Amino acid sequence: MRLNRRDLGTVEIQMGPMIDMVFLLLVFFMVTAKPTKQEADIGLKLPGTVTQEEALEMPDEQRIVIQANGQVVLNDAPIDSHNSSDLPRLLATLARFKKTADANRSEALVTIDPHDSVPHQRIVDVLNTCAKAEITGVTFADSPPGEEE
Numbered sequence: 001m002r003l004n005r006r007d008l009g010t011v012e013i014q015m016g017p018m019i020d021m022v023f024l025l026l027v028f029f030m031v032t033a034k035p036t037k038q039e040a041d042i043g044l045k046l047p048g049t050v051t052q053e054e055a056l057e058m059p060d061e062q063r064i065v066i067q068a069n070g071q072v073v074l075n076d077a078p079i080d081s082h083n084s085s086d087l088p089r090l091l092a093t094l095a096r097f098k099k100t101a102d103a104n105r106s107e108a109l110v111t112i113d114p115h116d117s118v119p120h121q122r123i124v125d126v127l128n129t130c131a132k133a134e135i136t137g138v139t140f141a142d143s144p145p146g147e148e149e
Contacts, residue, residue: 060109061109097135
């Protein structure tokens, strides 16, 4: 039995249509791509701290004295009334102090010096005000031995 062998011939890949498709895709991507702008120098000023040539004297800590009548004294200056529980002026001053300490990369420290006869609620009011100003470095002063107020 004899098998007939067919002559299959050579298979050729048509390059013309393939090149046309490549160029069409290239043109399509070039047209649809968004051109990016080159980076340029833009003159703008960012908000921030001002550099100073001279060192600014800033107290390391704030001293809060609570007098016997409930009056709050910040660095020898009376602040807020003795019956105010939210202490808005003290909060504003401590918040400003905290921002200044953060700008100078230092810790904001507060020392509270209450009189012996001050109600505990007044001390808690001052501590709450320190917490609202986000000051965590709070300590209590101890009067030297032999000193009575």
